[in-house]
Amino acid sequence: MDTININGIIQEASCDQELAAIKDSLEILGGKWKLRIMRHLNNRHAEKNTFKKLQREIEGISAKMLSKELQDLEMNLLISRTVMDTRPITVNYAITEYGLSVLPVTETLVQWGLNHRQKIKA
Amino acid sequence: MDTININGIIQEASCDQELAAIKDSLEILGGKWKLRIMRHLNNRHAEKNTFKKLQREIEGISAKMLSKELQDLEMNLLISRTVMDTRPITVNYAITEYGLSVLPVTETLVQWGLNHRQKIKA
DNA sequence: CGGAATCCGGCCCGATACTG
DNA sequence: CAGTATCGGGCCGGATTCCG
Numbered sequence: 001m002d003t004i005n006i007n008g009i010i011q012e013a014s015c016d017q018e019l020a021a022i023k024d025s026l027e028i029l030g031g032k033w034k035l036r037i038m039r040h041l042n043n044r045h046a047e048k049n050t051f052k053k054l055q056r057e058i059e060g061i062s063a064k065m066l067s068k069e070l071q072d073l074e075m076n077l078l079i080s081r082t083v084m085d086t087r088p089i090t091v092n093y094a095i096t097e098y099g100l101s102v103l104p105v106t107e108t109l110v111q112w113g114l115n116h117r118q119k120i121k122a
Numbered sequence: 123m124d125t126i127n128i129n130g131i132i133q134e135a136s137c138d139q140e141l142a143a144i145k146d147s148l149e150i151l152g153g154k155w156k157l158r159i160m161r162h163l164n165n166r167h168a169e170k171n172t173f174k175k176l177q178r179e180i181e182g183i184s185a186k187m188l189s190k191e192l193q194d195l196e197m198n199l200l201i202s203r204t205v206m207d208t209r210p211i212t213v214n215y216a217i218t219e220y221g222l223s224v225l226p227v228t229e230t231l232v233q234w235g236l237n238h239r240q241k242i243k244a
Numbered sequence: 245c246g247g248a249a250t251c252c253g254g255c256c257c258g259a260t261a262c263t264g
Numbered sequence: 265c266a267g268t269a270t271c272g273g274g275c276c277g278g279a280t281t282c283c284g
Contacts, residue, residue, distance in 0.1 A: 015161075015165070017236070018161075018232045018236075019158060019161075020235070021231070021232045021233075021234075021235030021236045021239070022157055022158070022228060022231050022232055022235055023235070024235040024238060024239060025231040025232075025234050025235040025238070026152055026157075026231070028238065029234075030148055030152050031148075035144055035148075036141060036144070039137075039140075039141075043137070076238070076242070077241065077242070098241060101234065101237070102234065104230065105230050105231065105234050106144060108226065108227050108230045109143070109144050109147040109148070109227065110140045110143045110144055110147075111143075112143075112147050112151075112223065112224065112227050113142070113143030113144055113145070113146040113147040114139070114140075114143045115223070116146060116147070116150065116198070117142075117143065117146060119199065119220060120198070120199070
């Protein structure tokens, strides 16, 4: 990944790509709720996760934010949205197989965050 | 990490910790400039990185943001700030040994971001 | 029930000007 | 050179209301 470079040009090019990748990651996974929703869906993947259930269980989130965040995640193929044929209708959300790929990322952030809290205390 | 739980209590507790850790990580490493600065300092760790040099090389950042972000990073022990006894004075910034610990995190984000761009295109 | 629409406060961040 | 002060726009995110 650290490419050998001739007067910095190759490195700069790959660096731009990497910066864009970081930006993408932070935009898609960053913010107050996205990773929290992903982790929640993963923890409860055996259950039906309706909108209302998610709103109850993800403490503090408003309907507006939950709706918006779910749309964002769905657009990025990280979760699936299924309208159930019930009365009244319910909608079921689930993490996709591709969505599982974010879990290692969250795990990295969890580990760094835990370690950092230790470091700052010391 | 996924602790066995009795009626969910232990899992909820550890989950709260992990959520706080994620929040910490995103607050400390998130935003538009922090990781970019960290990567820049790491790439140029062999050089003297003065305020002005950083502002020139990190494209688009204003003095105000650079100043603020550097302060945040220093508070979290991720970079060091050294006032050089030159005339006029210059200040040298460098990544700390502890600061190196964020590089694997950024690498994870880079990899996920690159992979995601492929996925979305398909 | 699952949303969309609206309003609004705060802060993230940029531009500009100024200081030691 | 290395910052601060000030202003202001935009967007994140919360509260409330309304719709199918």
